[in-house]
């Protein structure tokens with residue numbers, strides 16, 4: 001009989017058992033990590049040995065690892081296995097400074113593929129599916145990561161790679177593709193070109209399941225994808241430092257991504273104090289690998305902001321869920337002692353239909369006081385009445401104050417004058433740094 | 436009874452009014468009356484034009500925040516005494532004037548105004564015999 005779980009014994013493991021498994025694997029990971037020049041020094045300096053880490057709370061005594069550590073010990077300073085066991089590496093493009101390199105043993109690759117297969121199975125893919133991967137291949141982990149995972153599942157896997165939309169659509173039609181992995185903006189591109197070719201994806205293709213990730217998107221965009229293509233679309237989270245895709249993935253409930261806690265320990269910390277935040281509050285995601293032998297990473301600061309969704313998921317999986325990403329911790333700013341993330345402000349602004357989607361936050365010192373100015377574009381003018389415009393700014397101010405605990409100044413501006421919402425727009429200008 | 440007015444959000448930035456008029460000018464939209472009211476941060480430009488729907492679409496296409504709405508136009512003699520009498524009629528009936536602007540051709544004045552209760556304007560006009568003019572009449576000027 002078809003079960004909803006790829007590995008029921010792991011996916012629905014009791015929390016206590018899962019935590020015991022994490023401790024056991026953490027101690028093993030520490031033993032392995034000590035074989036690398038980097039962790040050998042780092043751990044002995046901190047007085048950490050596998051035997052004195054006995055509970056998950058003890059984990060907090062281990063120093064964090066950062067991207068800078070990876071760069072400073074480029075390329076192999078964190079490799080813990082003998083090089084003859086290393087079979088593959090993935091490297092970031094390294095546009096600033098040294099690239100980051102992650103090395104894998106055959107065991108690491110197998111476990112990675114297993115996690116991706118588990119994700120795909122979770123959203124209903126089986127060995128009868130045809131899975132087309134539109135990721136770039138090569139160094140980018142979304143290519144080979146999904147390739148091996150889908151093959152492990154037994155699906156017919158089409159390494160279409162990125163680009164050439166006409167050819168992608170031909171493959172979808174000719175091979176009877178049922179599932180695609182793509183970034184959300186590319187899904188919209190595929191849809192537009194299909195319409196130009198007079199192809200209705202709902203009736204003229206066999207598509208049922210889309211895997212979308214690697215690019216921030218809203219639930220509304222997901223719903224739009226689902227409606228236009230007549231599919232279900234699931235959010236995927238991975239990062240090359242954590243091997244690639246398959247770190248966390250949505251289940252059929254589509255409410256948060258289960259983070260595979262048999263393979264990673266997750267912590268959510270305050271990026272400023274580095275202390276854990278209570279469950280449900282936003283902070284920086286910190287991950288420790290539990291099942292990697294060539295290059296384990298301990299308490300790696302991802303810089304990604306998210307929160308743990310409290311409560312159990314109706315799907316029966318016991319691995320906790322994380323929310324959609326709320327931005328990068330590098331974007332966080334502190335005003336009057338309060339940590340503020342641009343996404344908190346964005347979330348409030350997006351609830352006003354009178355406003356457009358673009359905004360800019362400026363922090364400046366005015367008369368020895370830190371002040372937050374939020375400039376936001378008006379959408380169409382909704383009134384001819386000043387008092388209503390003023391009422392709008394008052395209401396935005398009130399709601400923002402409730403959220404960020406600081407009273408911002410709101411300025412309504414013309415459409416098209418703020419940084420565009422797509423891509424890596426600069427949303428925060430902190431003029432205090434220049435003083 | 437009412438005529439179409441175009442209200443345009445005007446960020447307090449030099450050259451912005453000019454940009455907006457330029458967009459309308461390119462399409463040969465005729466401006467019959469205009470008024471700018473502003474606060475320190477932004478203003479609202481109010482326009483009566485020869486083709487409000489088209490002007491609105493043009494502004495929208497150029498990413499300008501605008502709204503079409505309805506106002507009343509009256510015609511009367513352009514003396515302060517007549518103005519005072521007209522506004523007095525509305526006050527008498529408990530209507531307040533949210534804003535007004537006017538223009539004159541020779542001794543004839545045209546007053547564009549918005550009250551706090553547009554539904555009662557007709558009734559007041561009839562009662563006091565005020566001359567409300569239609570959009571067609573205004574465009575023929």
Ligand SMILES: [Zn+2]
Pocket residue numbers: 251252253258313314315316317
């Ligand atoms: Zn679930």
